[in-house]
Amino acid sequence: MTRSRTRIITEPYYTxxxxxxxxxxxxxxxxxxxxxxxxxxADERVIVVLGDSLTxxxxxxxxxxxxxxxxxxxxxxxxxxxxxxxxxxxDTSAGGLRRLDWVLRxxxxxxxxxxxxxxxxxxxxxxxxxxxxxGIVTRARASGAQVLLAGMRLPPNxxxxxxxxxxxxxxxxxxxxxxxxxxxxxxxxxxxPSMNQADGIHPNAAGQRAVAERIWSALEPLLRR
Numbered sequence: 001m002t003r004s005r006t007r008i009i010t011e012p013y014y015t016x017x018x019x020x021x022x023x024x025x026x027x028x029x030x031x032x033x034x035x036x037x038x039x040x041x042a043d044e045r046v047i048v049v050l051g052d053s054l055t056x057x058x059x060x061x062x063x064x065x066x067x068x069x070x071x072x073x074x075x076x077x078x079x080x081x082x083x084x085x086x087x088x089x090x091d092t093s094a095g096g097l098r099r100l101d102w103v104l105r106x107x108x109x110x111x112x113x114x115x116x117x118x119x120x121x122x123x124x125x126x127x128x129x130x131x132x133x134x135g136i137v138t139r140a141r142a143s144g145a146q147v148l149l150a151g152m153r154l155p156p157n158x159x160x161x162x163x164x165x166x167x168x169x170x171x172x173x174x175x176x177x178x179x180x181x182x183x184x185x186x187x188x189x190x191x192x193p194s195m196n197q198a199d200g201i202h203p204n205a206a207g208q209r210a211v212a213e214r215i216w217s218a219l220e221p222l223l224r225r
């Protein structure tokens with residue numbers, strides 16, 4: 001079995017208490033970012049997963065988080081990529097856009113954008129989500145990377161109108177930027193107690209494996225182009 005070379009870097013982050021998807025109030029603590037920010041060697045092939053606590057692997061071991069599983073899956077299929085876990089608990093699409101330049105220092109060939117869940121859970125404007133995701137996709141592509149966008153959906157208690165507009169935003173970004181879209185990152189995981197931790201939101205180890213396979217199904221055709 002190939003050992004993941006994902007590195008842990010400690011970065012200051014403002015938080016004191018973590019809510020549904022890592023949403024937190026501002027008090028300075030140290031947050032471990034699963035992210036190798038240093039530029040990659042010229043001959044190293046990198047995929048970056050830009051996300052929130054679903055990507056960071058809140059509540060599971062680092063090697064059980066789907067980016068690490070995805071790297072293993074890639075190597076089993078003969079693709080020699082290092083997968084950088086750029087998941088930050090509590091992050092929104094605006095936060096992802098702000099730190100994108102730092103993330104792109106690793107010179108990724110592919111950027112998987114898995115943000116937006118916290119935007120929805122906080123009821124942030126859908127227009128801002130759409131603009132932020134468009135900015136992330138556009139700037140990542142301008143760096144030379146291919147982009148895969150992962151969509152999110154909201155529980156029905158957020159209201160039909162908002163939940164529908166939220167889901168539509170991902171489709172509009174994908175269509176407007178000609179970007180491949182994985183319609184729902186948590187397809188087959190969300191709402192299944194056997195796939196989630198006690199909070200009913202964050203995938204457990206089994207759920208992380210399912211997410212990794214979902215992403216692999218969309219990523220493989222992109223890599224074989």
